[in-house]
Amino acid sequence: MPIIVNSQPQLGKTTEYRLSIQADLNGFSFSVTDPLQKKLLFLYGSEFTMEGQDMDLFSKRSLSLFKEQQLLRSQYSSVEILFGTSKFATIPGKIYKSEEDLQTLQRLHILDELDEIHSHIIPQEDMVVVYPVNSTFLNIIKEFQPKFSVFPTIGTYITYLPCFHDYNKIFFQYFKGVVTVIAAEGSRIVLCNSYPAAHFNSALYFLLLAMKEVQFNAEQTTVFISGNIKDLEVYDIAKYFSKVKYFRNPEIPLPDFTAELRYSTLLFER
Numbered sequence: 001m002p003i004i005v006n007s008q009p010q011l012g013k014t015t016e017y018r019l020s021i022q023a024d025l026n027g028f029s030f031s032v033t034d035p036l037q038k039k040l041l042f043l044y045g046s047e048f049t050m051e052g053q054d055m056d057l058f059s060k061r062s063l064s065l066f067k068e069q070q071l072l073r074s075q076y077s078s079v080e081i082l083f084g085t086s087k088f089a090t091i092p093g094k095i096y097k098s099e100e101d102l103q104t105l106q107r108l109h110i111l112d113e114l115d116e117i118h119s120h121i122i123p124q125e126d127m128v129v130v131y132p133v134n135s136t137f138l139n140i141i142k143e144f145q146p147k148f149s150v151f152p153t154i155g156t157y158i159t160y161l162p163c164f165h166d167y168n169k170i171f172f173q174y175f176k177g178v179v180t181v182i183a184a185e186g187s188r189i190v191l192c193n194s195y196p197a198a199h200f201n202s203a204l205y206f207l208l209l210a211m212k213e214v215q216f217n218a219e220q221t222t223v224f225i226s227g228n229i230k231d232l233e234v235y236d237i238a239k240y241f242s243k244v245k246y247f248r249n250p251e252i253p254l255p256d257f258t259a260e261l262r263y264s265t266l267l268f269e270r
Helices: 011-016 055-068 098-108 135-144 153-163 200-214 231-238 257-267
Strands: 018-024 027-034 039-045 078-083 089-092 115-122 127-134 149-152 168-175 177-185 188-197 221-227 243-246
Touching: 018 257, 027 055, 027 257, 039 257, 055 127, 055 135, 078 127, 078 135, 078 153, 089 098, 098 115, 098 127, 115 135, 115 149, 115 153, 127 135, 127 149, 127 153, 149 153, 153 168, 153 177, 153 188, 153 257, 168 200, 177 200, 188 200, 200 231, 221 231, 221 257, 231 243, 243 257
Parallel strands: 018 078, 078 149, 168 221, 221 243
Antiparallel strands: 018 027, 027 039, 089 127, 115 127, 168 177, 177 188
C-alpha cells in the first residue's frame, strides 16, 4: 500500500527530482525526493516481497507496479536502483581484480542462472563490494527507465555507519531468513557479514557474537537497526546494549518507526 509523505509531486516537475527504487526482502519500494531541498516528496511500499527468493514472480509483480504507477515511468534527474542481497563479498581495494568477480562470489554463495554480477567501490574504506542482481528485474527497470545506476544496499550501510558520531557502533538488519551485521570502530569498518537466521533469536545471537568478535563493550556500543523488527525484539536488543537507534538519514525524517526501519535506505545520497 502506498505511503504518501507531503503530497504527490507534480509530474511536470519530476525532472528536478531523484527516483530511488529498492528491492530487498522487505519487497519493492520507491521514493521521490528533491535533492536540493533534501525533502521527501513521495514514498511507496509494496505489499509483495522477495521472500522465498522467487525472483521471477517478484519481477512480474514489479512490472505490474510500473504499469500502475505513473511516477515510476516519469523522467527524473537521476534514477537509483538499490538491490538488497545477502550474496555479497567485500574485498580490499588493493587486492581487488574485476575479472575475478564471478569466481569470488561463487566461492562464497550459490548464484542463480540469471544473476548479473556488479561491483561497487567504497573509496573511504578502500573496499569493493561485489554482488549479484537479477537480470530479469533489471531488464524491467530498463524498459521504463533506460538510464539508471545500480547500488547494493549493503554499500549504503558501510558508507554511512562510520559517519555517525558514536564511536563503537554496530549496524543490525534482520529479515526473516537473514541477518546482516556491520561493526565500525570510529570511522573504520571492522566487520561486515550476513548470516542465515530463521528466527529473531538466531539473529540476536549473531549480533552478540559480532560484538564479542570485535571486542566491543555493550555499554559503550550503539546498535543501529533496520529491517522487519518488532517492538518486543527492539526491547530484546536493548537488554544487551545501552543505545539502540534507527539507521536513518537525520536530514530527512520518516513518519513512523516502521517506515524508518524499512525505507530509510532510500533517502541516503550515493
